Amino acid sequence: MSSLPVAVEPNRDEHLVAAVEGAGGTIVGLDEARVLVWIGPPAEFPELPDAVEWVALKTAGIEDFLDAGLLDNRRVWTNAAGFYAENVAEHALALLLAGLRQINTAVTRHWDKERIDTSVRSLHGSTVAIIGAGGIGASLGPRLKACGARVVAVNRSGRDVPGADEVRRSSELDSVWSSVDHVVLAAPSTAKTRHMINAETLAALPSHAWVVSIARGPLVDEEALYRALVDGEIAGAALDVTDPEPPAEDHPLWSLPNVIITPHVANPASGLTREMAPWLAENVRRFAAGEELISVVTPGRDY
Amino acid sequence: MSSLPVAVEPNRDEHLVAAVEGAGGTIVGLDEARVLVWIGPPAEFPELPDAVEWVALKTAGIEDFLDAGLLDNRRVWTNAAGFYAENVAEHALALLLAGLRQINTAVTRHWDKERIDTSVRSLHGSTVAIIGAGGIGASLGPRLKACGARVVAVNRSGRDVPGADEVRRSSELDSVWSSVDHVVLAAPSTAKTRHMINAETLAALPSHAWVVSIARGPLVDEEALYRALVDGEIAGAALDVTDPEPPAEDHPLWSLPNVIITPHVANPASGLTREMAPWLAENVRRFAAGEELISVVTPGRDY
Numbered sequence: 001m002s003s004l005p006v007a008v009e010p011n012r013d014e015h016l017v018a019a020v021e022g023a024g025g026t027i028v029g030l031d032e033a034r035v036l037v038w039i040g041p042p043a044e045f046p047e048l049p050d051a052v053e054w055v056a057l058k059t060a061g062i063e064d065f066l067d068a069g070l071l072d073n074r075r076v077w078t079n080a081a082g083f084y085a086e087n088v089a090e091h092a093l094a095l096l097l098a099g100l101r102q103i104n105t106a107v108t109r110h111w112d113k114e115r116i117d118t119s120v121r122s123l124h125g126s127t128v129a130i131i132g133a134g135g136i137g138a139s140l141g142p143r144l145k146a147c148g149a150r151v152v153a154v155n156r157s158g159r160d161v162p163g164a165d166e167v168r169r170s171s172e173l174d175s176v177w178s179s180v181d182h183v184v185l186a187a188p189s190t191a192k193t194r195h196m197i198n199a200e201t202l203a204a205l206p207s208h209a210w211v212v213s214i215a216r217g218p219l220v221d222e223e224a225l226y227r228a229l230v231d232g233e234i235a236g237a238a239l240d241v242t243d244p245e246p247p248a249e250d251h252p253l254w255s256l257p258n259v260i261i262t263p264h265v266a267n268p269a270s271g272l273t274r275e276m277a278p279w280l281a282e283n284v285r286r287f288a289a290g291e292e293l294i295s296v297v298t299p300g301r302d303y
Numbered sequence: 304m305s306s307l308p309v310a311v312e313p314n315r316d317e318h319l320v321a322a323v324e325g326a327g328g329t330i331v332g333l334d335e336a337r338v339l340v341w342i343g344p345p346a347e348f349p350e351l352p353d354a355v356e357w358v359a360l361k362t363a364g365i366e367d368f369l370d371a372g373l374l375d376n377r378r379v380w381t382n383a384a385g386f387y388a389e390n391v392a393e394h395a396l397a398l399l400l401a402g403l404r405q406i407n408t409a410v411t412r413h414w415d416k417e418r419i420d421t422s423v424r425s426l427h428g429s430t431v432a433i434i435g436a437g438g439i440g441a442s443l444g445p446r447l448k449a450c451g452a453r454v455v456a457v458n459r460s461g462r463d464v465p466g467a468d469e470v471r472r473s474s475e476l477d478s479v480w481s482s483v484d485h486v487v488l489a490a491p492s493t494a495k496t497r498h499m500i501n502a503e504t505l506a507a508l509p510s511h512a513w514v515v516s517i518a519r520g521p522l523v524d525e526e527a528l529y530r531a532l533v534d535g536e537i538a539g540a541a542l543d544v545t546d547p548e549p550p551a552e553d554h555p556l557w558s559l560p561n562v563i564i565t566p567h568v569a570n571p572a573s574g575l576t577r578e579m580a581p582w583l584a585e586n587v588r589r590f591a592a593g594e595e596l597i598s599v600v601t602p603g604r605d606y
Binding site: 086087090091093094095097098100101102103104106107108110111112113116117118120121122123124125142143145146147148245246247249254260261262263264265268269270271275278 | 397400401404405410411414415416421424449451552557565566571573574581
């Protein structure tokens, strides 16, 4: 059996090349390839030869590729959603723990023991809602569980989520806010989720609540969030996403001590191909063995 | 059966009183008590009536009570080690994740995406050593495991630790530093552990390593740590303990961007009795039922 010919374009990234070769593939040009690993933007996406049976995209949110009409039904398309989910879930946990444990305050107020000691809260024993429990929720649930938290997952279908003690449907969302200690937003950005965190939902949350978002900026009404933080309606907010990005330099959220904002780095671009490599290797192995691939994208399905 | 008479001294803390009563006990003065819950300092510890069969101390490091010769063999003594372990393990995880995920940088450098994106590292896929894997290690192991890390536990006996992929004896410590990505110090402060983190061990660690300490300040040679951080021998340090505490206001560690120092708040004093309450309730229930208590202290054993 000859080894699987794989093109890694538009540049032969060292981590991905190593992954392909380690999984038994051979790096070739696109005109000889049965597989295309594409790590460039949609605008530069090449004309695909008929021989390409599988296209591996690196992005998790593949809206841009869908919008550009690039996906067809003549071959298999994968994204790296499964891989990203672990990374994003980890960042969500880091943000939540940093807030509860007052890392932000400790960094700016040196050994202010009186203030910090009275503000530190524990994740263990608390109840955390994961809103939009898809792949990220499935990765976050077991992490929160291992930290001793009770997990309430909220999704459209009400289907089971790993690590969740309880699953509620999105239609019951109104009842969630007052029954949990903290909230992690992991839902897609749609007309329905826009400003899901607003004056009303912030008022329903307990005053010790931290709101974490690793989803998309528009889920949070930032003006309402600012007011709730100033008024002490919630304890803090930790955001990896804002609307727009970056926030204005004089955005009032920057002035608050109980806000953590990371610059959309839950999936850092710099280490991306290095961290994506094991995932690609597994899919190359599966493809060569005729097994089902991880993270297959179905064109036409609503993401 | 009459309910168990319990004294909560030197003040009848509301959370502990509720815990005792919720577990079927009755709050009484010390002269009527079969159980003393003591939340004061050793210096104020009372003369114990013979009728007291169990003394519940709140502290985890009970060295001060031992040094004062307060523990006797005429009754059962418990501390709250089991409870504290969860809290301290959580803080250790918060510190490690905050460092890897660059929360400290994000708080001080607003949306410095270029710098932060290239500095963020993932816990999943990394190898973490827990040095001194007692109760804290046993609580931290499963948390790290759920985050996708490989866990190397180091303890004196080489006995199994929950969540550990590998256990090594303290005598093999020299070989640990170069074989792990990150280190969490959770060992007691003794002559042997003093300056365990020194110029030599720091040089052996990989340059992407974060060193986390939730143990005691003397385990770290802070001068050597400062040099290693300035020279880029390790990536960062996150400390909940220093030597002495607090560090001097002009301590050079405060000036470094890759250092996180929290003011010894892994077990915040402010929320202590609230968080300790469920643990006390469980022990009161066990005592009344004649079952074995959690966290029994054996006077004369070396902690």
